Amino acid sequence: MATTDRHAHTLALAHALSAAERGLPVIPLSRTKLPALRSPHRSSPYREDPRPVLCRGECGRPGHGVHDATTNPALIRALFRAAPWATGYGIACGRPPHHLIGIDLDTTAGPDATESTAALQHLALRHLFTVPETVTVLTPSGGRHLWLTGPPDVVVPNSAGRLAPGIDIRGTGGYLVGPGSLATHGIYRLAPGTSHLAPAPCPGALLRLLTPPPHSHSHHPAGRPPDGHGLVQFVLAAHEGQRNTRLFWAACRAYENGLGEILADSLTEAAVRTGLSEHEARATIASAARLTAAP
Incomplete structure (x- = not known):
């Protein structure tokens, strides 16, 4: 392993253990921001049954993505030992005790770099809520991740652009790249002035937007899409x-x-x-x- 990657691996493990101390379940990530460990059930020419294995870690082996996330220091170290190429860590959303919700504001370079931020503010004005001060992570591409907490009895689904273009939601079954992680395009960092904050509760009006009613086709005129x-x-x-x-x-x-x-x-x-x-x-x-x- 190159010296840079070895150093990044050590830092990622240290950051992951620190996050776990605050009750945030973590997994190791590769530079691509994907879970570092491959599934133990991946397709093999020696498997007689070609159907995918629906396992979320019940088999006891690592390699189940966000389902491996844990706050147990010994298990975290074991996961990182199994993935020495990991240079980052993911934080599972929707898990107790914080029931984390991630608001991913995807901003890109150019004159419209603040479009997603403006869209979130527009939603706040329209639906009468205030975007709270909370933990904010700056992404290498110029985006921002806002960390919020949800109630334990509400499942927030993952979505991409459902609220508005450029706003993705990380909810139950999803994860956020943790600050201190090294990805292909750079390092994820805490925004200045937010490192002392705890994730703020998600405003009720925003939470209602994040948990839409079950999808129905009946709202189309005459049943037509x-x-x-x-x-x-x-x-x-x-x-x-x-x-x-x-x-x-x-x-x-x-x-x-x-x-x-x-x-x-x-x-x-x-x-x-x-x-x-x-x-x-x-x-x-x-x-x-x-x-x-x-x-």
């Missing part, structure tokens, strides 16, 4: 700095309404007209398809 014209126009209206975000949001909505395959080419064409390459556009749409297909 939307034709997708508005989603295409939404992508066409994108400016530099928001093109990928808008495309991803529109593609998620299209797949949620059963229009993903129908609109894929139109959304790609719209994105190309705004300046994205066809390869970038199709990769973004494919990401939306994978996300919305997840259970």
Whole structure:
């Protein structure tokens, strides 16, 4: 292991143990921000049954992603020993005692870098809540993660762009990259002035936005899904700095309404007209398809 990675591994373990002391369950992450340990049930030519194994750690072996998250120092050290290439750590959301909720404000370089922050403030004004002072983590790409806590009896689902373009939610079954982690593009750091804070309770009005009622198709006129014209126009209206975000949001909505395959080419064409390459556009749409297909 290179000296830099060895140093990053040691720091990540130290940060992870510190987070665990505060009641935050953690797992080791690779530079790609994905869980560092591969599933022990991954496909093998020696397995007779090709169906995926639905295991969340019941087998007792590591490699189950966020389901491995723990606050036990001995288990954390064992996970990091099993993944010496880990340079970061993830913090499981929705788990006691904090029931963490992550508000991921995806900001990119350019004139629209503050779009997601402005969108959150607009939601706050519209729904009459205040975004509280809370733990804030700065991402290498210029984004921000706001840490909030939720009530133990409320399950907040993960979502991408559901509230607004550029705002992703990390809830039950998701995780946040912890401060001090080294990823491919840099280090995650606590924002100045927030290191002394504890995660603030999620405002009630915001919590209601994060826990939408079960999806229903009955709200479409005469039972018909939307034709997708508005989603295409939404992508066409994108400016530099928001093109990928808008495309991803529109593609998620299209797949949620059963229009993903129908609109894929139109959304790609719209994105190309705004300046994205066809390869970038199709990769973004494919990401939306994978996300919305997840259970």
